[in-house]
Amino acid sequence: MNVHLLASGSRGNALLVETAGTRILIDAGLSARQLCRRLDTLGVAPESLDALLITHEHGDHVRGLGPLARRLKLPVYIHTAVVGHLTDTGVPSQVREFDEGCDLAVGNLSLRPFPITHDAHAPVGFVIDSPAGKIGIATDLGIATRLVVRHLQDCRILVLESNHDEIMLRDGPYPWPLKQRVRSTHGHLSNRASGALLEQLLWDGLDAVLLAHLSETNNCPDLARAAAGEVLAGQNLCSPQLLVGRQGEPVGWRLP
Numbered sequence: 001m002n003v004h005l006l007a008s009g010s011r012g013n014a015l016l017v018e019t020a021g022t023r024i025l026i027d028a029g030l031s032a033r034q035l036c037r038r039l040d041t042l043g044v045a046p047e048s049l050d051a052l053l054i055t056h057e058h059g060d061h062v063r064g065l066g067p068l069a070r071r072l073k074l075p076v077y078i079h080t081a082v083v084g085h086l087t088d089t090g091v092p093s094q095v096r097e098f099d100e101g102c103d104l105a106v107g108n109l110s111l112r113p114f115p116i117t118h119d120a121h122a123p124v125g126f127v128i129d130s131p132a133g134k135i136g137i138a139t140d141l142g143i144a145t146r147l148v149v150r151h152l153q154d155c156r157i158l159v160l161e162s163n164h165d166e167i168m169l170r171d172g173p174y175p176w177p178l179k180q181r182v183r184s185t186h187g188h189l190s191n192r193a194s195g196a197l198l199e200q201l202l203w204d205g206l207d208a209v210l211l212a213h214l215s216e217t218n219n220c221p222d223l224a225r226a227a228a229g230e231v232l233a234g235q236n237l238c239s240p241q242l243l244v245g246r247q248g249e250p251v252g253w254r255l256p
Contacts, residue, residue: 001132003157004252006030006038008212008245012060015137015159015212016044016252019130022107024051025074026126026137029060032067038250046072051106053077056123056140057085069094077104079113081122100124114151116141119186127151132255133205135159139213142185144197152201157253160197162211162228162244163188164218172218188213191227199231206238208253212245221246 002018012029016039023044028035036046052074055061065086069076073094078086080097098104100122104111108131113124118140125138125148133156138148141161152158169179169190181187189197198209209232211224221244228242245251 001130001135001157001255002252003135003159003208003210004042004250005159005210005212005245006035006250007247008214008251009247010060010213010215010217011247012063013139013213014038014064016042016250017109017128017130017135018044019108019132022109022130023049024053024106024109024111025049025068026053027055027061028052028064028068029062030064032064032071035064035068042250042252049074051075051077053104053111053126054079054082055125055137056118056120057082058120058140061140062086077106077111079122079124082120085121112151114147116148117143117145117186118188119181119184125151127155132156133207136201138197141189142187144189144193144200149197149200152197154203154205155201156205157208157210158198158201158206159210159212160194161189161213162191162194162219162224163213164190164215165220165223166190166192168220168223169215169218174217182215182218188215191219191224194224195227195231198228199235202231202235202237204237206240208241208243210243210245210251210253214245216247
C-alpha cells in the first residue's frame with residue numbers, strides 16, 4: 001500500500017493511493033501535464049490509474065480534472081451536488097455521481113465519502129478500505145466534527161489538513177475578511193486543530209500521518225510537524241511515521 005501527496009498546498013492538490021492491482025487519484029489540482037510528470041517520478045504510468053475522485057470544486061483541487069480524465073479515459077467520481085459547479089474544468093462524459101455515505105468500489109478498494117465543513121458545495125473526505133488496511137483523508141475542513149472523528153477511527157494511514165499557524169495567520173498579509181474565512185468553521189484546520197484531531201485518532205495500528213494543504217503564506221513545515229509531533233510524543237500507543245506534504249514535489253509513504 002502506497003500513499004503519496006503528489007502536490008499539497010494552496011496552489012494545487014492531488015493524492016495517489018496505490019494498492020496491489022488498484023491505483024486511484026484523489027483530486028487533480030495541477031495541470032494534467034504536471035500530474036503526469038509527478039506520477040512518472042514515482043514510477044507510476046498515468047495510464048495505469050483506475051479512477052479519479054474529487055473532494056470539492058475549488059480550483060486547487062480540480063484544475064487538471066477535465067484534461068486528465070479525457071487523456072486517460074478515467075472514470076471520475078464527483079458528488080451529485082458538485083457536478084453542476086465544474087463547468088470551467090471541461091467535465092468529461094465519464095462522470096459517476098455519488099452521495100455521502102454511499103460506498104464506492106474501485107478495483108480492490110472500497111471508498112466511503114463523508115461530509116466535511118468547508119465553503120464549497122458538498123465537500124467530502126474519504127475513508128478507503130484496502131486489503132492492507134484503512135486510509136483516512138480529511139483536508140479542507142474548518143472544524144473536525146464528531147462525524148469526521150468517527151469516520152477516521154482505526155486508520156492505518158491518515159492524511160490530515162494542517163493549513164496554518166494561528167499566529168502567522170493573525171499577523172500575516174491576508175486581508176481581514178480572508179483571515180476570518182480561513183479561521184472559520186468553513187475554512188481550514190490550523191496546526192493546533194489538526195493536532196487535536198490527530199490526538200483523537202491514535203491507536204496501535206496507526207503507521208503513518210501525512211500533513212496536508214499547508215499554506216505557503218501562513219504556515220511552515222517545521223511548525224506543522226512540531227504541532228503533530230507534540231501529540232505523538234505525549235502517548236505510547238503508536239509511533240507512526242510523520243510526513244509533511246509539499247507543493248513542489250511528491251511526498252509519500254510506502255508499506256514497509
